[in-house]
Amino acid sequence: MNKEQAANSPWYKRTVRWGQTNLTEMDPIHCDMEWWRGYWHQNRVQGIIVNAGGIVAYYPSSFELHYRAEGLGDRDLLGDFVTAGRQDGLAILARMDINRATQxxxxAHPDWFVVNSAGVPHKVDGRYFSCINSDYYKRxxxxxxxxxxxxxxxDGFTDNSWTGVSRQIICHCENCKKKFKAEVSGADLPVAADWNDPIYLKWIKWSYKCRIENWDLFNDITKEFGGPDCLWLxxxxxxxxxxxxSFCDLKEVGERSQIVMCDHQSRDALNGFEQNSLNGSLLHGLAGWDKIIPESMANYIRGVRSFRLGSNPPKETQLWVIEGMAGGISPWYHHIGAVHEDRRQFANLPPLMQWHEKNEQYLYNRLPVANVGLIWSQDNTEFYGRGAAEEKVSLPWHGFVRALTRARIPFVPVHADHVAKEAAQLDVLILPDLAVFTDTQCQAIRDFVEAGGSLVFTGASATLDEWGEVRSEFPLxxxxxxxxxxxxxxxxxxxxSDWAFYDTHNYFRLPEQRHSSLSGFEDTDILPFGGQFHRVDTGEQMKAIATYIPAFPIYPPEFSWMREPRTDIxxxxxxxxxxxxxxxxxxxDVDRCYGRTHLPDLGDLLANAVKWAAADTLPLQVEGPGYLDCKLYRQNGRYILHLVNLSGTNQSPGYVEEFLPxxxxxxxxxxxGLELKHAHLKVSGVEVPLEINQGWARFQVASLNDHEMIVLE
Incomplete structure (x- = not known):
């Protein structure tokens, strides 16, 4: 949008660069507002997140029990930030943290706090956890x-602890008892986690519902007293x-949000940097590609050990931010504390924030170009994952994400409820061991295939109903x-972790006549597997292109020979x-095994399956060395391609110390439908020759350091 349109738009449609100084209790004594105003300008921020109240108040609250920051004294630090922010024309969100309180x-209100089945209150570090169904939240x-x-x-509020205690705690306060009994068929609360107890399963769904009720309540309050654009987020x-x-229903949040505030500050050991571009795709898929999605990005050290006051290695922070921008995430710097002795952290982001401002026109109001959809649902996480979500759900999901990223196949995450809505843009759907499906979701998958769509699926996909119970018949x-x-x-x-674990020493056997999806494996008749398999009858429509070789001893080496080298499984x-x-x-379960081991053969199998299913419909080909994350968009009369160089970052733990060009x-x-003439490299600042041939635009990037954004127009 142009400047005039932006000026007349609500704050949540025009504020794309954010900053947060997550205040500590002693910051009121030392905080230098003029220094922070200079830092806001250096980072080109348009909005700030300022600590307000909840667990700690940074203003002179009239509520006696509203705990004030230890160093607050007579200062109104919230007021100082608001005044400075308004003078600089910034949008302002008041940050809350409402999940615990003092002795x-x-x-004064023991009935407002979480207790276990024996009535013992839940507390950590001297603070008591408030119950989401009590008058603490409601009044x-x-x-x-x-x-x-x-x-x-x-302009609004945001809260990073709004969901209350985690799923590990079942609150048995009187508020929860009464509400659950009234809303769940007169049932009593479950005493403990028991996936064989139908009441516990209902408590899971009810717990999600209770959080969304509070979301709606808080928004009703902020809009009533702050106006229609005063949002609680x-x-x-x-x-x-x-x-x-935390019982956060991403789908429900996305459907309600004018702007989505994402708190995902760095990579983790499993998902890597590619997770951040995926964050943008997933949240935009729920809220819409016209929404702004800022994400809190840590400048302090995170990893095997975290250090709140130490500067994160610069390239570690920068690559996370770059991946976010490639996925449509808005940058939001995050510092713990207003005063720092480790001042290196303040140099981490300004160049990227300035680049973002310069190239803002290419980073918004665009749509992904991808015809492969990776399906997910939180019901599957709950009722298939149950007590083992990391093993059952995370690993196969991550396996496909990594395989597609590594193979440079553009894809979008699609919620299982949205298959019918997204079907027109997709040629291939992937079910990564997505076992739990509702009848409606199953019908959407069938409709997709019957309309000519292709399907790649694994393991137990669609074998369970919405509660995780085995279906009498396979719905696909x-x-x-x-x-x-x-x-x-x-x-x-x-x-x-035993390297000689017998059960995982199994393989696939490849036939003499190879299917085209097994290209690249000509010099081997077996492939390492390491997982489990589902016995199925193939029927007349499907044929086996690889069979199972059962496990055999891995140690000692003298015993490591195949006892059953061939089966018809x-x-x-x-x-x-x-x-x-x-x-x-x-x-x-190739996806799960690849998610666990990152063995290249398994990643190739997954990628080859998708390429075969897509036939010749994939919109992008990227050839050359390195582990690259490639995100393609269309915007009005142009295409925009992000290339993010993740080479050398494939392993964790560790930190990025240098980029490997x-x-x-x-x-x-x-x-x-576009007559393209130019290929502009917006990081290198050069234009490269563009060749148009038989509906393909071709060009070359001579060298890729950390990232490049190419605009074809």
Missing amino acids: DFYD YIPEILKEIITKYQP GMVNANPVGGHS ASITGIKHQYEIEGAVKNQT PAMLVGEHASGGRIYYFAG VGPIAVSVKVE
């Missing part, structure tokens, strides 16, 4: 919101598996011909639907 507060916090609106008129973590621990049988025998074999025991199956859609089924990189983009 004095508990003594007290709304009054605090009103007070802050009256005093400071913030709970922070979310975009990891579709991670959010379940009509489109695949596959019938499940509901027998799982192979490495079904808990995985161990299908491990990978392919077929075509009458509509023309292609079907690829991994009976073996790669190149040359040859790029081909399938273009439709």
Whole structure:
């Protein structure tokens, strides 16, 4: 949008660069507002997040039990930030943290706090956890919101602890008892986590619902007293598996949000930097690509050990930010404390924030160009993952994410409820061992294939109903011909770190006549596997292109020979639907095994399956060395391609200490309906020759350091 349009738009449609100084209790004594105003300008921020109240108040609250920062004294630090921010024309969000309170507060209102089945209150570090169903949330916090609106008129609020205690705690306060009994068929609360107890399963769904009720309540309050654009925004973590621990329903949040505040500050050991571009794709897929999605990005040290006051290695922070921008995330710097002795952290982001400002026109109001959809749902995390979500859900999800990224295949995450809505833009759907499906979701998958779409799925996909119970019939049988025998074999025991773990020493056998998806494996007749498989009847539509070799001893080496070198047990199956859609089924959990081991052979199998299913419809080809994350967009009369160099970052733990340049990189983009003449490299600042041939735009990037954004127009 132009400057005039921006000036007349609500803050949440025009504020794309954010800053947060997460205040500590002693900051009121030492905070230098003029220094921070200079830092805001250096980072080109348009909005700031300022600590207001909840666990700690940074203003003179009129509520006696509202605990004030130890160093606050007579200072109104919230007021100082608001005044300075308004003078600099910034949007302002008041940050809350409402999940715990002091001993004095508990003594005054013990019925507002979480207790276990024996009535013992839950507390950590001397603070008591407030119950989301109590008047702490329903009456007290709304009054605090009103007070802050009256005093400071913030543009909105955000809270990173709005979901209350984690799923590990079942609150048995009187508020929860009464509410649960009234809303769940007169049932009593479950005493403990028991996945065989139907009441516990209902408590899971009810717990999500209670959080969203508070979301709606707080927004009603802020809009009533602050106006229609005064929004309350709970922070979310975009990891579709991670959010379940806090009962944050990403789909419901996305549908409600004018802007999504994402609190996902750095990579983790499993997901890597590519997680951050995925964060943008996933949240935009829920909220819409017209929404702004800022993300808190840590400048302090995170990893195996975290140091709140130490500067994160610069390139570690920078690459996380770069990946976020490639996925449509808005940058939001995050520092702990207003005064720092380790001043190196203040140099981490300004150059990137300035680049973002310079190239803002290319980073918004665009749509992804991808015809592969990776399906997910939180119900699957809950009712298939149950007590083992990392193993059952995270690993296969991550396995496909990494395989697609590594193979430079553009894809978008798609919620299982949105298949019908997204189907027109997709040629291939992937179900990464997505076992739990509702009847409606199953029908959407069948409709997709019957309309000519292709399907890649693995393991237990679609074998369980919405509560995680085994279905009497496989709901995808009509489109695949596959019938499940509901027998799982192979490495079904808990995985161990013992290198000689017998159960995982199994393989695939490749036939003499190779399917095209097994290209690249001509010099081997076997492939390492390491997982479990589902026994299925293939039917007439599908045929096995690889079979299973059972495990045999790995140690001592003298005993390491195949006891049963050949079986007729299908491990990978392919077929075509009458509509023309292609079907690829991994009976073996290749996605989970690749997510665990990152063994290249397994990643190649996954990527090859998707390429075969997509036939010649993939819109992007990128050739050259390195581990690259490639994100392609279309915007009005142009294409925009992000290339992020993740080479050398594939392993964790560790930190990025230097970028490893790669190149040359040859790029081909399938273009439709546009007469393209220029290829501008917006990081290098140069234009490269562009060749148009048979509907493909081709160009070359000589060398790639950390990232490049290419604009074709």
